[in-house]
Amino acid sequence: MSKTITIDGLAVPFQEGQTIMDAALVSGVYIPHLCHNPEFKPHGSCKLCTVNVNGRNVASCTMPAVEGQQVLSDIAELNADRLALTQMLFVEGNHLCPACEKTGNCQLQAVAYYLGMMSPHYNHFYPQREADASHPDVMLDRNRCIYCELCVRASREVDGKNVFGLSGRGIKTLLVVNSASGLLGDTDLAVTDKAAHVCPTGAILIKRHGYAVPIGQRVFDHITIKEVQTGGSDE
Amino acid sequence: MSENSDRSPLPNPLPQAGEGAAVSPACDALKKTRIATCSLAGCFGCHMSFLDIDERLFGLIELVEFDRSPLTDIKHCGPCDIGLVEGGVCNAENVHVLKEFRKNCKVLVAIGACAINGGVPAMRNNIDLWDCFQEVYCYEGGLECGQIPNDPELPLPFDKVHPIYEVVKVDYFLPGCPPSGDAIWNFLTDLLSGREPKLDYEMLHFD
Ligand code: SF4
Ligand code: SF4
Ligand code: FES
Numbered sequence: 001m002s003k004t005i006t007i008d009g010l011a012v013p014f015q016e017g018q019t020i021m022d023a024a025l026v027s028g029v030y031i032p033h034l035c036h037n038p039e040f041k042p043h044g045s046c047k048l049c050t051v052n053v054n055g056r057n058v059a060s061c062t063m064p065a066v067e068g069q070q071v072l073s074d075i076a077e078l079n080a081d082r083l084a085l086t087q088m089l090f091v092e093g094n095h096l097c098p099a100c101e102k103t104g105n106c107q108l109q110a111v112a113y114y115l116g117m118m119s120p121h122y123n124h125f126y127p128q129r130e131a132d133a134s135h136p137d138v139m140l141d142r143n144r145c146i147y148c149e150l151c152v153r154a155s156r157e158v159d160g161k162n163v164f165g166l167s168g169r170g171i172k173t174l175l176v177v178n179s180a181s182g183l184l185g186d187t188d189l190a191v192t193d194k195a196a197h198v199c200p201t202g203a204i205l206i207k208r209h210g211y212a213v214p215i216g217q218r219v220f221d222h223i224t225i226k227e228v229q230t231g232g233s234d235e
Numbered sequence: 236m237s238e239n240s241d242r243s244p245l246p247n248p249l250p251q252a253g254e255g256a257a258v259s260p261a262c263d264a265l266k267k268t269r270i271a272t273c274s275l276a277g278c279f280g281c282h283m284s285f286l287d288i289d290e291r292l293f294g295l296i297e298l299v300e301f302d303r304s305p306l307t308d309i310k311h312c313g314p315c316d317i318g319l320v321e322g323g324v325c326n327a328e329n330v331h332v333l334k335e336f337r338k339n340c341k342v343l344v345a346i347g348a349c350a351i352n353g354g355v356p357a358m359r360n361n362i363d364l365w366d367c368f369q370e371v372y373c374y375e376g377g378l379e380c381g382q383i384p385n386d387p388e389l390p391l392p393f394d395k396v397h398p399i400y401e402v403v404k405v406d407y408f409l410p411g412c413p414p415s416g417d418a419i420w421n422f423l424t425d426l427l428s429g430r431e432p433k434l435d436y437e438m439l440h441f442d
Contacts, residue, residue, distance in 0.1 A: 090352070097441035098348055098412035099355055104442065113439055118408035119351045123401050126353075126360040215442075222437060 005069040007031075007051075020060040020071055021049055030226040031073050032082050032111055034089075034200055035148035036061040040157060043149050046089075048082050048111065083115040090120040092171070094129065094143035101210040102202030104218030108146060110225035132177065134185030137207050138196050145175045145203040155195035163189045175203070268427060269315045271302040271340060275329040276356045276396055277322025279305070280413045281347035285319075287416030298427055302339075315340045317426065323353040324397045328390035337403040342426070345405045346419070348412040348441060350398060355412075357396040364394045407432060412442050 002013040005020065007029050014023035024031050025038055035046040044062040051060040052072040060073070072078070089095075089108060097103045129142040147166055155163040163184075167176045179186035189196060196204060215221065219228060274282060282305060288295065303312040312318065312332075318340030324330055337343055348354040359367050372383045399405060409422050409432075418438040425432035 094357075094361070096348075096352065096354060096358060099358060100442075104440075109441055112441070113436065116439070118410060118439075119345065119398070119400060119405070121400075124352065124357075124398065126357065126395055128361050224436060 003065075003067045005065050005067070005071055007071040008074050014065040018065050020051060020053070020058075020063050020065050020069070023065045024060065024073075025230065028230040029073075030230045031060050032114065032225075033061055033229075034107060034111060034146060035150065037150055037198065037200075040150065040153045040198075043153065046085065046146065046148060048085055050078060050081060052078065079115060082111075083117055084121075086112050086115055086117055087119075087121045089146050090117075091122045091124045092127070093145065094126060100144065100202040101205050102144070104213070104215065104221055106202055106220075107200035107225060108144075110220040110228070113220065114225050132184045134183040135187075135189060135207075136185065137191035138184060138189060139205045139207050140175075140177070140184050141203055141205070142175055143203075144201045146201055147173050147175065148200060150198045150200065151175075151195045151204055154198040155189075155193065158194040159190075161188055161193065161195070163187045163193075163195055267300045268298055268317065269302050270299050270304070270317045270319065271312045271315045271336060272304040272306070272319040273312070273321065273332055273336065274305070275320065275322035275332060275350070275399070276325035277347060277349045277354070279321070281319075281321035281350075281411075281419075284411075284413035284416055285419050288420045289416065291420055295423065312336050312339045316342065318343045319346050320344065320350050320399055321347050322399075323349045323356055324393070324399055324402055325356055326390040326392045330402060333399055333403055342406045343403065344407045344409060344422075345399050346409045347414060348410060349396075351400070351408055351410055352398050353396045360395045364392060409434075410439065410441050414438070 002015070004011045004013050005023060006012065007020075007024055010027075010029065012023050012027045012029060018026075019042060021031060021033065021036055021042070022038070031049050031051060033046070033049040035043045036049060042061040044059045047059055049060045050057050051063075052075070053063060053069050057078075060071070086108070090112070095108070097106075097109060100106070103109065129145075131142065132140040149166060152164045152166065155161045162178050165176050165178060166173055168174050176182065177184050177187060191206060196206060272282065272285070286292070301307045302315045303309040312335050318336040320333065320336055320343065322329070324333060345351050349356055353360065368383045373381050400408075407422075407426075409418065411418060414422075415438065418434055421434065421438065422432045
């Protein structure tokens with residue numbers, strides 16, 4: 001007998017051990033998320049997936065589903081929080097989309113579109129962050145990193161390497177590369193590694209593929225991230 | 236359109252085409268919506284996109300008249316209903332123009348990526364201004380016989396380029412690099428008819 005939780009009034013079945021996010025994704029219910037990727041263990045850092053469970057706000061990507069939970073997700077208050085978090089991600093880095101090869105295929109940008117972000121709202125930090133072009137096939141541009149650790153997880157869990165890591169805390173957090181020189185070119189990262197392809201933003205790019213897909217045919221040109229990530233249709 | 240704000244589109248609904256037909260021509264002219272436009276640290280691409288509304292310009296001109304704008308060459312912005320500002324703020328003159336727009340326009344609109352987050356000009360924000368100038372004017376066959384222009388008439392450049400909302404209050408944002416002619420048309424017709432402007436998913440883009 002399958003157990004169920006309720007998300008925005010909809011009965012959603014789950015299996016023991018699944019999180020609220022897992023159950024939602026299987027049922028085609030979209031909960032905005034950035035640091036979560038169903039192929040990897042949850043990280044719980046971006047908080048975009050915050051839902052209200054029985055009156056308390058929790059990260060749905062880390063919260064185990066429990067029989068009878070009443071979950072609120074697509075409500076004005078939570079979407080306003082998600083918009084604010086997304087705007088903070090934009091001003092905390094340097095996101096100049098017209099000059100970014102990921103534009104049109106970027107999950108951060110797509111979430112911003114989904115939430116109707118018309119401006120970043122907050123004052124920009126314009127932080128000083130380093131780009132690293134030392135690798136022959138992979139470009140690392142920290143200006144666009146949102147510290148989701150997907151590259152870190154992919155390198156460790158899938159590639160069996162340990163190329164990336166986060167160092168520092170809070171606003172001083174930095175994506176570091178595991179080589180004596182600190183340069184990507186001096187690691188054993190291969191262009192075929194999962195870690196080179198998992199970044200939701202334009203922080204890790206494969207060289208010589210820039211702007212390969214014309215405007216109008218990119219992932220999020222016509223369909224929302226909700227449709228892309230749930231395989232469903234919007235509304 | 237203006238997230239985190241609950242403003243109504245315009246203080247008073249603006250006249251529709253044909254409205255005021257019974258009043259004298261002088262009154263009719265007064266009722267036209269007055270629009271000012273300018274480009275600060277931008278490339279005039281948003282203005283070019285504005286012209287991309289093509290023959291709809293004829294319909295628009297029935298409803299609006301232009302104050303300061305590259306289309307009129309009026310040098311200072313007077314009292315207006317709508318101000319469209321392209322480009323970010325990269326020097327002291329930009330701030331003066333922007334403040335003049337804010338003072339005179341009932342509704343101020345940030346149009347395009349540069350007005351909204353600094354855009355491509357903001358790519359210099361992490362380069363020392365002096366290094367920037369040297370690269371442009373002194374190295375690699377620079378201009379002015381290797382001198383950095385320093386005429387007192389030239390506006391004082393800032394060390395960073397900022398979006399306009401970091402300097403004045405902005406009522407509406409119209410993103411895109413540039414926003415398409417259709418997006419601009421939809422936005423303006425919403426605003427002119429007193430509706431809260433809203434962009435379709437495919438018209439909202441940051442690039
Ligand atoms: S990573 Fe995404 S949001 Fe950032 S500049 Fe690139 S396209 Fe824009
Ligand atoms: S580089 Fe990309 S995948 Fe890695 S932490 Fe930054 S945003 Fe995430
Ligand atoms: S998706 Fe859950 S915290 Fe990022």
